[in-house]
Amino acid sequence: MIRYTLRRLTGAIGVLLIASVAVFALLHLAPGDPATVLAGPDATPQTVAAIRHQLGLDQSVPHQYVSWIGQLFSGHLGDSYTIHQPIGSLIAQRVGSTLQLTVAATVLTLVLGVAMGVALATSRRRVVTQTLDYLATLALALPPFVSGVILIFLFAVVWKVLPSGGYVALGQQPGEALRRLILPSIAMALPSAPVIARLLAAEMRRVAQQEFVLTAIAKGAGRRWITWRHIVPNSVGPAIIELGIRIGQLLGGAIIAEAIFARAGLGSLLVQAVESRDYRLAQVLLLLAISAAILTQLVAELCIAAIDPRVRVGGTA
Numbered sequence: 001m002i003r004y005t006l007r008r009l010t011g012a013i014g015v016l017l018i019a020s021v022a023v024f025a026l027l028h029l030a031p032g033d034p035a036t037v038l039a040g041p042d043a044t045p046q047t048v049a050a051i052r053h054q055l056g057l058d059q060s061v062p063h064q065y066v067s068w069i070g071q072l073f074s075g076h077l078g079d080s081y082t083i084h085q086p087i088g089s090l091i092a093q094r095v096g097s098t099l100q101l102t103v104a105a106t107v108l109t110l111v112l113g114v115a116m117g118v119a120l121a122t123s124r125r126r127v128v129t130q131t132l133d134y135l136a137t138l139a140l141a142l143p144p145f146v147s148g149v150i151l152i153f154l155f156a157v158v159w160k161v162l163p164s165g166g167y168v169a170l171g172q173q174p175g176e177a178l179r180r181l182i183l184p185s186i187a188m189a190l191p192s193a194p195v196i197a198r199l200l201a202a203e204m205r206r207v208a209q210q211e212f213v214l215t216a217i218a219k220g221a222g223r224r225w226i227t228w229r230h231i232v233p234n235s236v237g238p239a240i241i242e243l244g245i246r247i248g249q250l251l252g253g254a255i256i257a258e259a260i261f262a263r264a265g266l267g268s269l270l271v272q273a274v275e276s277r278d279y280r281l282a283q284v285l286l287l288l289a290i291s292a293a294i295l296t297q298l299v300a301e302l303c304i305a306a307i308d309p310r311v312r313v314g315g316t317a
Contacts, residue, residue: 004305012298019290023283024065032277033057034081055081057279068283077284082276087284090269097167097265098254104181105188105250105257110243112189113196114232117239120197121204122227136194144253148187148260155183165261184257192246196239203235210234237304244300248293 035051036043052058056067071078077087116132123129142150156164163180170177207213208231216226255267266285273282 001305005302008298008301012294016287016291016294019294020069020287021065023286023290024068025061027279027282027286028061028064030277034277034279037277038081068280072284072287078280080273080281081278082273083278083281087281090281091266091284091288094264094266094269096169097263098251098258098267100170100177100181101184101188101254101257101263101265102247102250104185105192105253106243106247108185108189109192109196109246109250112193113239113243114200116193116197117200117204118227118232120201121208121231122223132197136197139190139194142190144187144191144256145260147190148184148257151183151187152260165263167263167265180261180263184261184263187260188250188253188257192250195246196242199242200232200235200239203238204231207231207235240300240304241297244297245293247296248289251289251292 033048033052035048035055035057038051039048049058056064059067077091079086080090083090116136120129120132123132139147152164155162162183163176165184166180168177168180204227213226213230216230254265255270257263258265258267259271266288270282270285270289272278273285
């Protein structure tokens with residue numbers, strides 16, 4: 001297990017370094033210049049050049065990248081070009097909202113995915129499986145920006161049972177914070193839960209044909225006991241891996257959800273940074289999102305390896 005963990009950790013670090021190069025290069029290749037934005041429309045070329053020199057943007061791109069990475073390793077994220085505040089403090093102010101939303105959407109994705117998957121795999125009523133399959137297809141076809149608008153219209157405008165958006169700290173008003181999480185977390189979870197459900201259902205059908213399950217049935221064990229004691233634990237592997245991937249996508253989806261539901265989180269901060277050509281802030285936020293996605297994927301793979309020794313053997317072959 002230690003060798004497998006080290007191999008996966010080394011690979012994750014390599015992927016993160018490659019991602020940092022890609023993020024840095026793409027942002028600097030994008031049209032626009034932070035110095036021009038900061039100087040204003042009436043600034044002279046001399047003023048723009050002075051600001052570029054002050055920000056270090058007149059140096060070569062490789063030199064800027066090495067300097068940026070060095071600062072990250074030293075724990076210094078730098079200051080935002082446009083907001084003129086330390087990036088670390090900006091992240092600290094906004095990270096609570098994004099974490100709340102991502103965790104709520106992840107939990108809801110897992111609950112809905114497992115419930116739908118078990119129902120699809122075990123139900124003997126064709127009408128139930130067909131209805132669930134149709135609902136899963138509909139959820140997959142609705143992106144968060146569409147389902148979010150529909151949810152706001154129904155629950156906040158027509159029925160007026162839930163707030164349309166906004167952010168409240170969980171530690172200050174837990175009840176109100178949870179109410180404001182319901183609609184955005186549903187909008188984010190809807191496209192992901194059906195994928196988890198179908199993966200789990202397919203794996204459960206395969207596991208149900210294994211000899212140890214047939215033996216348990218022959219011994220007279222109850223159907224529900226067999227399902228939750230034998231079939232589900234041996235079927236969750238692909239679903240857990242997919243959930244790890246989906247968490248990264250949920251972090252990306254938080255940008256859209258925060259815009260629709262007016263939540264002041266890292267996603268809305270990233271949009272602001274990109275619009276104002278704030279390279280330094282955008283780079284840190286993008287790398288933070290990529291790091292979170294890589295970390296969740298790594299944790300998912302290690303969980304599967306801990307549950308199933310065959311994964312460790314295959315990973316070290």
